[in-house]
Amino acid sequence: MESKSLVDSSTSLDLNLNPFRPMDHEEAPNEFDGVLGAQACDQKASIKEEAGHLAEELDRISSENKKLTEMLARMRENFNALQSHLIDIESKNSTKEIFIKSRKRKAEEEYFGNMFSHSSNEESYCKKAENFNTKVSRVCVRTDASNTNLAVKDGYQWRKYGQKVTRDNPSPRAYFRCSFAPSCPVKKKVQRSTEDPSLLVATYEGEHNHMHPFRADQLSSSSGGSSQCANLGSVHSFSSMRSSSRPTVTLDLIQSGLCESAKNSNQHVDSPAFQQFLVQQMASSLTRDPNFTETLAAAISGRILDYTQN
C-alpha cells in the first residue's frame, strides 16, 4: 500500500536530484522534439525505471526500519523484565546479607564484585556512600588480562604505598596516593574485576586540591606526553560519584587513533572537561560503528518516507 506513494515520493526526489531532467515541458524547446524525441523517450523510460528501483529500495529500507523498531521494542521489553527480575533478586539477597557483612566491606563488594550489575546497585551503593564524607569515584580501564601492571593512567602522578590480596578477589589490590601528598589527600585503589580480568577497577577517594598535571603541561607547552597513553586501553566504564542520577557510561576507546584523545581524557573524572571528552568519544565511537550509521540511515530514510507521504 505504501508503494504507490513511494513511487511518487521517489519520483519527486529524483526530480530534485537529477539536474538534467526537464522540470517542465515548456522548458524543452519544441524544435528538439523531432531530433531528440527518441532520446528523450529513452531518458524518460530510464528515469521511470530508476524511480521504480528507488521506490523498491525505499520500500525495502522502510520495512527493514520497521523490523528494527519492532526488535528494539522487544529488546526493551526483555530488558525491563530482566531489570525488574534482577532488582527482586538483589533486594532478597541484600536483606540476607545486611546482617552478615559490615557496611564497609559491603561497600567494597559493591565496588569490586558487582561491576557489571544493574544500576540499582549503583543507587544502593550511593545511598550507603552518603555516610562517607569523602568523594568517591570509580573508573574502569580495559587492559591486557595478562598484564600484571595495576597502573591506571589518568594523568595524575601516583605513588604506590601498598598492595594486598583481598578475600573476594584473587588478584591483588594496589594502593596509591597522589604524589602531591600530604597536601593532596586523594587516594586510589586499583584491582582487577573478578568478572572480567581484563578490566582494571580504579577507585578514587577524595578530591585533588591542585591543578591537573596535564592541564599544567598543556598550558606550558603543547607537545610531549605521548608515552602517557601507551598503556591506556579503553575507558570502559565510568560511573557515579555520590550522585545517583549520574549514569554509567560504557565507552570503547580502544581504537588506536584515540591516543591523542585519551591524553585529554587524563583529566579528573569529575571535571566538566572530562565529561565533555566522554560525550565526544561516545559520539565518535557511535559514528565509527557501521551498524549504527546503517541503522541511523534507515531511520532517517524512514522519516523521509513518512514526511513525503504526509
Added chain:
DNA sequence: CGAATTTGACCTGCGC
C-alpha cells in the same frame, strides 16, 4: 644516587 616500587609487618575495625 635519588625516586619509585615491593613486600612483610603492623594497625585498626568489626564480628563472634
Added chain:
DNA sequence: GCGCAGGTCAAATTCG
C-alpha cells in the same frame, strides 16, 4: 578477647 580482613607503614630493593 580473639581472629579475620582491609588498610597503612617503612625497610629493602629496583630502576632510571
